[in-house]
Amino acid sequence: MSAEIIDGKKIAEQIYSELSEDIEALKEKDIIPKLTVILVGNDQASAVYVRMKGNACKRVGIVSETLTFDADISEEELLAIIDRLNQDASCHGILVQMPLPDHIDENKVIERIWPEKDVDGFHPVNKGRLQAGLPCFVPCTPAGVQEILVRSGYSPEGKHVVVIGRSQIVGMPLAILLAKKQKGANATVTICHSRTQNVDFFTKNADIIVAAMGRPQTITAEMLNPDAVVIDVGVNRVEDPQSEKGYRLVGDVDFDAAVEHVKAITPVPGGVGPLTIAMLMKNTVLAAEKSLFRRQ
Numbered sequence: 426m427s428a429e430i431i432d433g434k435k436i437a438e439q440i441y442s443e444l445s446e447d448i449e450a451l452k453e454k455d456i457i458p459k460l461t462v463i464l465v466g467n468d469q470a471s472a473v474y475v476r477m478k479g480n481a482c483k484r485v486g487i488v489s490e491t492l493t494f495d496a497d498i499s500e501e502e503l504l505a506i507i508d509r510l511n512q513d514a515s516c517h518g519i520l521v522q523m524p525l526p527d528h529i530d531e532n533k534v535i536e537r538i539w540p541e542k543d544v545d546g547f548h549p550v551n552k553g554r555l556q557a558g559l560p561c562f563v564p565c566t567p568a569g570v571q572e573i574l575v576r577s578g579y580s581p582e583g584k585h586v587v588v589i590g591r592s593q594i595v596g597m598p599l600a601i602l603l604a605k606k607q608k609g610a611n612a613t614v615t616i617c618h619s620r621t622q623n624v625d626f627f628t629k630n631a632d633i634i635v636a637a638m639g640r641p642q643t644i645t646a647e648m649l650n651p652d653a654v655v656i657d658v659g660v661n662r663v664e665d666p667q668s669e670k671g672y673r674l675v676g677d678v679d680f681d682a683a684v685e686h687v688k689a690i691t692p693v694p695g696g697v698g699p700l701t702i703a704m705l706m707k708n709t710v711l712a713a714e715k716s717l718f719r720r721q
């Protein structure tokens with residue numbers, strides 16, 4: 426029997442309509458949420474992501490600004506731009522698209538953004554607050570995975586969730602988020618990574634599997650049990666001469682085989698991706714709401 430295919434776009438739409446109400450309420454208080462995105466260099470994939478973020482802002486009524494710079498911008502210049510945006514009261518969220526060129530220290534850039542404008546949730550203050558169970562900006566992809574699970578009726582509460590991948594952006598914060606003593610979480614979480622032995626042992630014993638290691642079509646049907654819910658975070662370009670662009674996008678899961686085998690699965694594209702962007706919009710609105718209570 427074929428799995429339920431979880432429609433990320435539909436769930437993102439629900440979030441957008443909820444956000445529209447919040448944005449209207451802010452407008453009545455003379456606040457229009459604004460997101461500033463910084464794009465350095467000419468990485469094609471980054472440019473596509475940045476465009477998608479700008480389009481989402483337009484859809485929900487968030488003002489968006491994209492600042493683009495050549496790859497040879499100095500670290501000092503980039504930090505000065507962040508300083509200016511930190512001080513600009515009309516800018517509620519700052520996002521520096523990663524990766525950055527090698528001569529720029531990404532951690533230094535992330536740490537320069539004020540935590541209250543860090544809508545990516547990458548700043549060590551936000552990471553620490555997440556860990557400590559304090560209010561913070563939750564990184565967008567982990568937050569999106571949680572929304573998908575809860576809104577599609579597969580709440581992680583009491584379930585064994587196996588997260589494959591331990592990145593600072595997805596795997597680690599997701600594991601922390603889903604293990605929290607909180608509604609929509611309360612999961613038993615296992616993290617698997619490149620040094621895990623017998624990954625199959627864990628995946629076969631999982632209620633929910635989140636594939637987030639960034640390796641195309643690595644999770645095969647044989648590794649999954651028929652009752653599993655599979656969330657595929659991977660976005661990988663693979664060559665495809667049949668496609669106009671010469672490539673197509675695939676996840677970290679072998680979707681065609683897995684869809685015949687498991688209970689539910691997210692597609693790539695159209696699964697987690699739309700939620701990541703929706704959660705960025707949500708964080709930006711939250712940043713604008715919080716600005717109401719701050720002196721600038």
Ligand code: GUN
Pocket residue numbers: 520521522523524545565566594
């Ligand atoms: N590059 C890939 N994913 C992300 C993300 O979520 N935020 C930023 N800033 N850069 C990225």
